[in-house]
Amino acid sequence: MKAVILLFILYLPSITSAGTLSLIGEERWVTVAKVYDGDTFKTRQGEKIRLLGLNTPETRHRDEPGQIGGKAAKEALKKLILGKQVRLRFDKEKKDRYKRTLAQVWMRDGLWVNGWLLKKGYAHVYTFEPNTHWTKKLLREERFARNQTLGIWNTSRFKLLKAKKVSGKNIGQFRVVQGNVDQITDKKGWRFKLANLHVSIPKAYRKSFKRPPHLKKGQQVVVRGKIRISSKERFFLTLYSPADLELK
Structure with a gap:
């Protein structure tokens, strides 16, 4: 029983x-x-x-x-x-x-x-x-x-976007972005930068990732999400799920 x-x-x-x-x-x-x-x-x-x-x-x-x-x-x-x-x-x-x-x-x-x-x-x-x-x-x-x-993926609106090509016209758009890690602003890789795009994984969603990304400078990654602009006029994208980050 x-x-x-x-x-x-x-x-x-x-x-x-x-x-x-x-x-x-x-x-x-x-x-x-x-x-x-x-x-x-x-x-x-x-x-x-x-x-x-x-x-x-x-x-x-x-x-x-x-x-x-x-x-x-x-x-x-x-x-x-x-x-x-x-x-x-x-x-x-x-x-x-x-x-x-x-x-x-x-x-x-x-x-x-x-x-x-x-x-x-x-x-x-x-x-x-x-x-x-x-x-x-x-x-x-x-x-x-x-x-x-x-x-x-063969249209200008949804095709894979290079990080260095992110611009004001992309604000508010859901995009899949590819780029190389230029800067890691967190030792474990929870926050990093691709060209002029700042990418972060909020604390509330880190448990679903099981482990930190541990990225390396120059590593190619693909991220997905809505492109926004901060109060400091920086482009940023937030990752909420492991599916939002592909490591190359």
Whole structure:
């Protein structure tokens, strides 16, 4: 009896601050009734599903113009899943702050929809703790599209940005930036500089990295996040997840 209780405890999900918790591997089938954009759809039962671990460019909404690649991503997802049954699988946290269900999605024939969108260049990886179970696989699919400059990676808005090319026009943009470490402002590498871009990992998010980056001067890295400008007029980018930092 004690062994059974212990086994049950080991499989309980950890408590987090938001969302509905689930056991990794939990799954169910739904039928797609509507596709809102490249990463969100509605089921026949009215449940709104957000594809987990990625983000596609925004589509046109009211008076806001869509981003490059947004319409293409929506049409691709629509053609692939609309009216069909798909299998949902969940990570540790099942809902986002908008009450949408977060899921990895598979077709009847075994096609992994999230991975397919990334590999075709319709999306970029976008992950946060605690939902990181599929992160490595998601990054692998995105990296393929990036290396082949497919889809969004072949547009001026999303293509890999060299750190030395960061400028005022990039403020507020989510970008994937490549550069060499010019300066390390923290012994363990929690803060460093790529050309004129200051990069940092806040204390609140360092636990998810397991260990400090321990970067070396001149080392090539790829970082991802929103480019901002500080009160001292310095460009900076904050890393929140291990997926936001790729070491070369």
